[in-house]
Amino acid sequence: MRRVALRGLAGRKLRSLLTGLAIVLGVAMVSGSFVLTDTIGRSFDRIFDDSFENADVVVSAKEATSSSASRDAPAFPATVLDEVERLDAVAATLPSIEDEARLVGAQGELLAAVDSSLAFGVDGGRNDELNPLRLLEGEWPQGPGTVAIDAGSADGEGLGVGDSIGVVANGPVRDYRIAGIVQFGSSTSIGGLTIAVFDLATAQALFAKRDRLDAIQVAGVDGVASAELAAEIRPLLPETARVRTAAAQAEQQSKDTRSGLGFIQYVLLAFGGIALFVGSFVIANTLSITVTQRVRELATLRTIGASRRQVLWSVVLEGALIGLLASVVGLFVGLAIALALNELLAALGIELPSGGLVLAPRTVVVSVLIGTGIAVAASLRPALRATRVPPIAAVREGAVLPASRLARLGLPVALAVVGVAVALLAYGVFADGLATVARLLAIAGGTLLLFLGVALLAPRLVSPLAWLLGWPGARLGGVAARLARENAARNPGRTATTAAALMVGLALVTFVSILGQGLRTSFSESVSELFVADYSLNAGNDPLNRSAAGAAARAEGVEVVSAIRGDDAQALGERVHVNGVEPNVGEVLQLTWESGSDRVPAELGSAGAFVKDEYAEEHGLRIGSRLALRTPTGDVVPLRVAGVFAEPTGGSPFGEIAVSSARFDRSFTSRDSEFTFVNMRGGVTAANTAALERAVAAFPEATVETRDQFRDRQLSQLDAVLNALYALLALSVIVSLLGIVNTLVLSVFERTRELGMLRAIGMSRRQVRRMIRHESIVTALIGAALGIAVGVFLAALVTRTLSDQGIVFALPYVTLVVFVAVAIAAGVIAAILPARRASRLNVLQALQYE
Amino acid sequence: MHVETPPASANGPSGPPVRVAARDVTRRYGAGDTAVDALRGVSLAVEEGQLTAVMGPSGSGKSTLMHILAGLDRPSEGQVWIDSTEIGQLGDAELTALRRAHVGFIFQFFNLLPMLTAGENVSLPLELAGANGDRAWVDELIERVGLAARRDHRPSELSGGQQQRVAIARALVSRPTVVFADEPTGNLDSSTSAEILELLRHSVDAYGQTTVMVTHDANAAAVADRVLFLADGRIVREIGRCSARDVLAVLEEVSRG
Numbered sequence A: 001m002r003r004v005a006l007r008g009l010a011g012r013k014l015r016s017l018l019t020g021l022a023i024v025l026g027v028a029m030v031s032g033s034f035v036l037t038d039t040i041g042r043s044f045d046r047i048f049d050d051s052f053e054n055a056d057v058v059v060s061a062k063e064a065t066s067s068s069a070s071r072d073a074p075a076f077p078a079t080v081l082d083e084v085e086r087l088d089a090v091a092a093t094l095p096s097i098e099d100e101a102r103l104v105g106a107q108g109e110l111l112a113a114v115d116s117s118l119a120f121g122v123d124g125g126r127n128d129e130l131n132p133l134r135l136l137e138g139e140w141p142q143g144p145g146t147v148a149i150d151a152g153s154a155d156g157e158g159l160g161v162g163d164s165i166g167v168v169a170n171g172p173v174r175d176y177r178i179a180g181i182v183q184f185g186s187s188t189s190i191g192g193l194t195i196a197v198f199d200l201a202t203a204q205a206l207f208a209k210r211d212r213l214d215a216i217q218v219a220g221v222d223g224v225a226s227a228e229l230a231a232e233i234r235p236l237l238p239e240t241a242r243v244r245t246a247a248a249q250a251e252q253q254s255k256d257t258r259s260g261l262g263f264i265q266y267v268l269l270a271f272g273g274i275a276l277f278v279g280s281f282v283i284a285n286t287l288s289i290t291v292t293q294r295v296r297e298l299a300t301l302r303t304i305g306a307s308r309r310q311v312l313w314s315v316v317l318e319g320a321l322i323g324l325l326a327s328v329v330g331l332f333v334g335l336a337i338a339l340a341l342n343e344l345l346a347a348l349g350i351e352l353p354s355g356g357l358v359l360a361p362r363t364v365v366v367s368v369l370i371g372t373g374i375a376v377a378a379s380l381r382p383a384l385r386a387t388r389v390p391p392i393a394a395v396r397e398g399a400v401l402p403a404s405r406l407a408r409l410g411l412p413v414a415l416a417v418v419g420v421a422v423a424l425l426a427y428g429v430f431a432d433g434l435a436t437v438a439r440l441l442a443i444a445g446g447t448l449l450l451f452l453g454v455a456l457l458a459p460r461l462v463s464p465l466a467w468l469l470g471w472p473g474a475r476l477g478g479v480a481a482r483l484a485r486e487n488a489a490r491n492p493g494r495t496a497t498t499a500a501a502l503m504v505g506l507a508l509v510t511f512v513s514i515l516g517q518g519l520r521t522s523f524s525e526s527v528s529e530l531f532v533a534d535y536s537l538n539a540g541n542d543p544l545n546r547s548a549a550g551a552a553a554r555a556e557g558v559e560v561v562s563a564i565r566g567d568d569a570q571a572l573g574e575r576v577h578v579n580g581v582e583p584n585v586g587e588v589l590q591l592t593w594e595s596g597s598d599r600v601p602a603e604l605g606s607a608g609a610f611v612k613d614e615y616a617e618e619h620g621l622r623i624g625s626r627l628a629l630r631t632p633t634g635d636v637v638p639l640r641v642a643g644v645f646a647e648p649t650g651g652s653p654f655g656e657i658a659v660s661s662a663r664f665d666r667s668f669t670s671r672d673s674e675f676t677f678v679n680m681r682g683g684v685t686a687a688n689t690a691a692l693e694r695a696v697a698a699f700p701e702a703t704v705e706t707r708d709q710f711r712d713r714q715l716s717q718l719d720a721v722l723n724a725l726y727a728l729l730a731l732s733v734i735v736s737l738l739g740i741v742n743t744l745v746l747s748v749f750e751r752t753r754e755l756g757m758l759r760a761i762g763m764s765r766r767q768v769r770r771m772i773r774h775e776s777i778v779t780a781l782i783g784a785a786l787g788i789a790v791g792v793f794l795a796a797l798v799t800r801t802l803s804d805q806g807i808v809f810a811l812p813y814v815t816l817v818v819f820v821a822v823a824i825a826a827g828v829i830a831a832i833l834p835a836r837r838a839s840r841l842n843v844l845q846a847l848q849y850e
Numbered sequence B: 001m002h003v004e005t006p007p008a009s010a011n012g013p014s015g016p017p018v019r020v021a022a023r024d025v026t027r028r029y030g031a032g033d034t035a036v037d038a039l040r041g042v043s044l045a046v047e048e049g050q051l052t053a054v055m056g057p058s059g060s061g062k063s064t065l066m067h068i069l070a071g072l073d074r075p076s077e078g079q080v081w082i083d084s085t086e087i088g089q090l091g092d093a094e095l096t097a098l099r100r101a102h103v104g105f106i107f108q109f110f111n112l113l114p115m116l117t118a119g120e121n122v123s124l125p126l127e128l129a130g131a132n133g134d135r136a137w138v139d140e141l142i143e144r145v146g147l148a149a150r151r152d153h154r155p156s157e158l159s160g161g162q163q164q165r166v167a168i169a170r171a172l173v174s175r176p177t178v179v180f181a182d183e184p185t186g187n188l189d190s191s192t193s194a195e196i197l198e199l200l201r202h203s204v205d206a207y208g209q210t211t212v213m214v215t216h217d218a219n220a221a222a223v224a225d226r227v228l229f230l231a232d233g234r235i236v237r238e239i240g241r242c243s244a245r246d247v248l249a250v251l252e253e254v255s256r257g
Ligand SMILES: Nc1ncnc2c1ncn2[C@@H]1O[C@H](COP(=O)(O)OP(=O)(O)O)[C@@H](O)[C@H]1O
Pocket: B029, B030, B036, B037, B038, B056, B057, B058, B059, B060, B061, B062, B063, B064, B065
């Protein structure tokens, strides 16, 4: 029986290949995600290991309000260093500043984005063995005006020791003399990061960290265990510093990056999973058609002694083999994709410390298990069908499979599945007090069930839908198209499953596009409502250095400059985002007050605050309420609510709480402004724009934007995310396309005799091709109709709960029309191969075909 | 329920044992006005080592009778025994076991598995039964049906006659109690038919293989030890071994009714 399954596979090469491909793609996505994220993760691990190579323990800055590490944590007092050095167990120390500084190229362009432009303040020549930086050329920087940069940037810009380079370090760009070239640990390149090294005192001055430190690497005397050393140091530290053994610190940093990577991994895996889910429809359908076409063969097996169980296993085995082979191929395709992506990143200058791709055993196991498992699961129904083939079918012409008990209960079962799905979705969407994970699981589970339920219902919808959707074609395409419409409705189950596979991809694409449209709409409305300034100064998505505002103010014609700062803090037992606003904020933003008046920002003083309406409602705050803010430095700031701000649904620049910027600057260490708005005499004019741009020329990261530019930039970022999601979902659509090809090939095979007859009575090859093509289009349109309907339903449900987060339900008509066009195109493409096969049939042979 | 035992032997207690028996078998297809009575009360007994032919005009119920005797179909009324087992009450698993041990099939359209070679088709029933197979026996059968040279060929590379030889070897390989053949020559030309019939005859003579063959070919019936004539769902005549011409004459008589 194993042989029957094996040989059967080999004998049905094309269909096995197409079916296998449906799995290969999904598995490739899964293995590719694992390999890529593992490889990136390992690269970072190396960097972290390098960081603390010779240190025993590391003292580092932390926020008083949070236990998690953060680059923005306020520096701790330098007196800690003296206390640490006083310990007998301490042999050597290396104090340092860790911050951000951007290198500027010859054309005035930034060499890296903000979060990949590292700055170090460290004194060379002192305990260099503790220094993760290695001097490759020249000398360590000494005194203001000197810097050491990484080898990658130096090579890229053709700079060497003694040359000068522009550096943006907490202020306008300034020229520095390159004293030396360094590299970080053993890595010549670390993912496109640029490095600027200053001596410690220079860095402390530059980054406003005088008498403060961000980290101290400590080596203990021989014979003292790292843990003991850490225990000795711990009591000496303020609440904005922590000590960890070097190993623990490296592990913690690795864990932090990996949790970020983990999110990306989950997203990619989810899309791989969706592709596999779609693939399972393709496998189920192919095997089911194969069973139908093999009725005679299966019945013969039964007459010569095969038991039902053996028949069942032969079909499951066939599915499992397809799954196994496809999984192995998919595993390697995934590896190839990861390799290609790695090369692509390198080509884009984001080169990771190499060392080859990481193929973890987990990747192999999960990829193979999931691919094979999906195939086996999908083969169960066809296999059960096969067991119902009665032995007598071996001798009866045209024997058909008896309907299963389940099939007779088809409608109630399908309706029940849809019912459960909707209930689960409603629970996930509407239930109160559900944990996010539970909510997401309920929604994901409900969505999967909904797809299954609609797929089960679909056979009943195929006939009317085929009639309706085939109508335009039948009007235009003549008799071939009319026959195509009949053919599509001839095997409703088969057409339904084929269309259902496409439905999944299109439903999700529709869902994403509606959500995206909702976000666009509400965000645009918010911008229109709030943004009354003439210009916004931005550093892309990053905060802009506060001194840029001062530079802007000196431009000819500037009337108002208003900056908004921001940082996280703790209030009422939770983490909140706090903004610092200037008294003139009302001149650049049109704020609406639920309570209070336009005078609120100007009258905040040192203890006043205004809060967002949602936050006020949640905590029962009104004018006069008191609350205490605990900042990252550990300061406690008592506040009194002076106003409640009515936030538009599409969001605003403000977090939960806003205080005056004077108050903010006294209690927070954040140096940058999240937003900077400018009003000029005469409003937006070319001359004003030019004047403003000139004024901030020393800030290469700053761009001048009008309201529309500000909005469009953010919308284009949203579009980029949407496009990425479409691209990921395209994989599922491609899988379902394979399904259409497969079904058509099998139908053509099955109708060989009939096609021969049609050719014999005068159908041209072109008409045959048209007939197959139209059947394909009708199938694809059924998939599109079901998909768009399900997608709209899901989006309507989800936008309902998200309405308070500013996502309105808005149908993107143009996009939906594009999806329908994509479905038609998919139908046309899927039909190419089967149509060619059908039109090339030899009439005589076709008629003799047994 | 009252279960009757089958007659031990048609020729009295001393004769060869009965391997297949039917009593008062009827088969009705459909119901109401459109009901068709394919069998209207058939009783018979097939003795060991005999080649029994069932003849009759088209639509007389030959195939229906064979399907019921072989346990592929169930009678509307009446009972069927294979090797003293009443098969009317058996479930699917028991019928499968019965087919493995007791029944071989030869079909009009050969029904070989296209992806297996001739040799693999022959040994398939043994593998399905989980027996590791009596290789010598498989070799002998393939030799006997004259396909030693074609053993590794696929069915599509064999002629109709060769395919039917494979099917015969496959039917014999499990040494079944009875082999059922439904129009084994129905799809073959006359000279090939003669070879196949000779082979069937040989299997009865050499191995004592009890065989029931449905046919409307007088030449086929002529190799049988016994010919049953079916008309309108009833056995109307029975004759012993005789020539094709005699068979034709009886058939004509029977068909006229
Ligand atoms: N599956 C079936 N459904 C309905 N009627 C059938 C079926 N099989 C056979 N019959 C009818 O039963 C009668 C006997 O058929 P069959 O046994 O095939 O005859 P034979 O093999 O002698 O030609 C015929 O009238 C035929 O139409």
